[in-house]
Structures are given as structure tokens and as C-alpha cells.
Amino acid sequence: DVKVTQSSRYLVKRTGEKVFLECVQDMDHENMFWYRQDPGLGLRLIYFSYDVKMKEKGDIPEGYSVSREKKERFSLILESASTNQTSMYLCASSLAGESSEQYFGPGTRLTVT
């Protein structure tokens, strides 16, 4: 059974703090993704990675960075959190290939005050 886990379900941070969101998958998937989900906007891709140490910008990378040092782990970093980064953050993974099913983690609800 595919499992994608995220380090926190709920997180509250202050403006200007550095925030780390961790994602781990146990299915040896090549691809990993970070999305944020906001009401009415759906899922928007922040960054993705198709291999260790590889990363590609998604649609809304500004204010975020990522790290993939190991195949199973993909981290999202908010260098200096701002209130407009309050959102639900979803990590996903998939096998290599462009049409592969994505498996999602349970999400992290981040509130920046």
C-alpha cells in the first residue's frame, strides 16, 4: 500500500520564520511534488522533482525552495513565511512517466500569523 507521509498535520508560524515541511514516500517513486490548495483555486504546483537532487519550478515557486537529498524525501522550505502563505500544503509522489497516478500525503495546514 502506497504511503506518503507529511511531518505535521497542523502548523502555526509567525511572519518571517523559516518553515520546513517534510514529505516521505515509501514506494520508491521517482517523482515528487509539492502543491498548495486554496478554496476556489484548486491545487497549484509549487515545485516538483523527478530525481534525487533534481528540482523544477511549478506554477507558483516564489517564496519557496525545495530539497531532495534522498529519493524518498522531498522538503519544502519557506525562507521567510508570510501571511499569504497560509494554506493547505499537499505532497504527492508518482512513478516516473508523465501520466502516472499521483499519491498524496494527508496535507499540512499551515497558518502564518
Add this chain to the structure above:
Amino acid sequence: RKEVEQDPGPFNVPEGATVAFNCTYSNSASQSFFWYRQDCRKEPKLLMSVYSSGNEDGRFTAQLNRASQYISLLIRDSKLSDSATYLCVVGGPNTGGFKTIFGAGTRLFVKA
């Protein structure tokens, strides 16, 4: 125009009803199509892929219309447990590579 558009709903239907959702996409070169289901406060999960020839899985039928650039999801004999948000997902070539786009979702409430 959004790249993938869905009617946000909500669709409120009684148990046993048949309900259909459409989703339109703007990139005529799109190659892969899916419906995902997302329960309240949960993560999205794949419901079914959508093939050119259509796809049926029990009470669920998905269809693709390339000429009009939309996909549809039909749910027959609705159950209370079908209440969820249904996300349309479209993938295809884009500047810089392949791109998978999620629609904002259509909310369905099935009532007793």
C-alpha cells in the same frame, strides 16, 4: 481562461439520482485525463483514468470528448458515500515540458 475549468457546484442530489459533471480544458495537445476524489479534510485520491474510448467502473462512467475539449464523469445510483469533491486532472505537453493541471473541483452532496 483557466487551463482546466469545472463548475464548483455544489450539486445537491438525492440518493439514487444520476449526476454528471463536466470539465473543460484549454490545451488541445493534452494527452492524459483523470478524475480524482477528495473527501472533506482529506487528500485527493485517484477515482479513475479517462480513456479516449471511455471508461466505466461500476456506477461511474468517464468520457472524453477531444473535439470539444471536455471530459465528463457520470455517477449512477448515487450513494451518501459519494459526497465529496471531484477533481478533474489534465496532463499534456507545455512550454518547458509536461504539465499536469488540477481543476478546482466540483462539490457533490448526496442526501438521504
